[in-house]
Amino acid sequence: xxxxxxxxxxxxxxxxxxxxxxxxxxxxxxxxxxxxxxxxxxxxxxxxxxxxxxxxxxxxxxxxxxxxxxxxxxxxxxxxxxxxxxxxxxxxxxxxxxxxxxxxxxxxxxxxxxxxxxxxxxxxxxxxxxxxxxxxxxxxxxxxxxxxxxxxxxxxxxxxxxxxxxxxxxxxxxxxxxxxxxxxxxxxxxxxxxxxxxxxxxxxxxxxxxxxxxxxxxxxxxxxxxxxxxxxxxxxxxxxxxxxxxxxxxxxxxxxxxxxxxxxxxxxxxxxxxx
Numbered sequence: 714x715x716x717x718x719x720x721x722x723x724x725x726x727x728x729x730x731x732x733x734x735x736x737x738x739x740x741x742x743x744x745x746x747x748x749x750x751x752x753x754x755x756x757x758x759x760x761x762x763x764x765x766x767x768x769x770x771x772x773x774x775x776x777x778x779x780x781x782x783x784x785x786x787x788x789x790x791x792x793x794x795x796x797x798x799x800x801x802x803x804x805x806x807x808x809x810x811x812x813x814x815x816x817x818x819x820x821x822x823x824x825x826x827x828x829x830x831x832x833x834x835x836x837x838x839x840x841x842x843x844x845x846x847x848x849x850x851x852x853x854x855x856x857x858x859x860x861x862x863x864x865x866x867x868x869x870x871x872x873x874x875x876x877x878x879x880x881x882x883x884x885x886x887x888x889x890x891x892x893x894x895x896x897x898x899x900x901x902x903x904x905x906x907x908x909x910x911x912x913x914x915x916x917x918x919x920x921x922x923x924x925x926x927x928x929x930x931x932x933x934x935x936x937x938x939x940x941x942x943x944x945x946x947x948x949x950x951x952x953x954x955x956x957x958x959x960x961x962x963x964x965x966x967x968x969x970x971x972x973x974x975x976x977x978x979x980x981x982x983x984x985x986x987x988x
Contacts, residue, residue: 725804730812734803734819735796738847742784742792749786759783763845764827766834781823783845785899791846798851802858802867809861809918822853822911830901846900848891849908855884856912884909 727735748758764780785791807815826849834842858867859881869875875883888905891898898904914921 725801727800727804728807728812728815730816731799731803731807734816735800738782738784738799739792739796741782742786742795745783746786746789746792759786759845763843764830765843766831767842769831777824777827778820780827780845780900781819781847781850785846791899795847795851799847799854802854806854806857806861818853818857818911818915819850821915822850822908823847825849825911826852826900826904826907829903829907833901833903841895841901844899844901844904846898846904848898848900849904849911852884852888852905852908853912853916854908856881856909857916859884860912860916861918881912884912 745759749756762776762779762783764776768776784795803815806818810818827844829849830844834840859877859879861877863876863878865877866874867877867880869880869883884905888902888909891902891905895902919927
């Protein structure tokens, strides 16, 4: 960082999980393009992995995840921009969250994005019913970066300075453009909005979902403590009743011990070794 709230032009260093994701998408994308464009019947490979209403209806649920690995075999641009979109913002998120949470976030955004697209395809039968691409994950990462680093500044497209909180609105703007140019979003125009929802609810430290869970947990513990506790008598003279723990055995104070034992002992006659 060159100053408070600004990120330098140094290229980010991806973590182990992001490296695996980038290599996997690149490998699948290149293999897909070779098979589709140079091998007869290669589109069957895509058909088996993409998300479709018919496939999900027949409980082929792996499609909700594997579709995020696919890119358009007709142009290198989709693969390139997918890799760049994941690379530039994901490194800081993985460093902050850890690899497990980062991968869980990506998978959730892909699944929710596909569910949004499937819902639109069900409501509007004339709309596309097959989807692929990581558009939902890229939108989710943009929102998550804005929530985690709202005051940091990045160089969007390498020259446009943008703060994190503005990046959230840019992600929303690109999602809206997907409805204007639906062919530019092979994951479905509704998929980025699924990613935005995931970014809003699962990003942040703590996230909105974890905050709600902790509040509910705290209320549950408070109700359990208030409803299950009972007053326990204290044997000390003049002591008020004490509230005990729920379902715990009654506690009593037993007086005595070493002090009482020492009072009964007679002082020694030889006091040369006493301090």
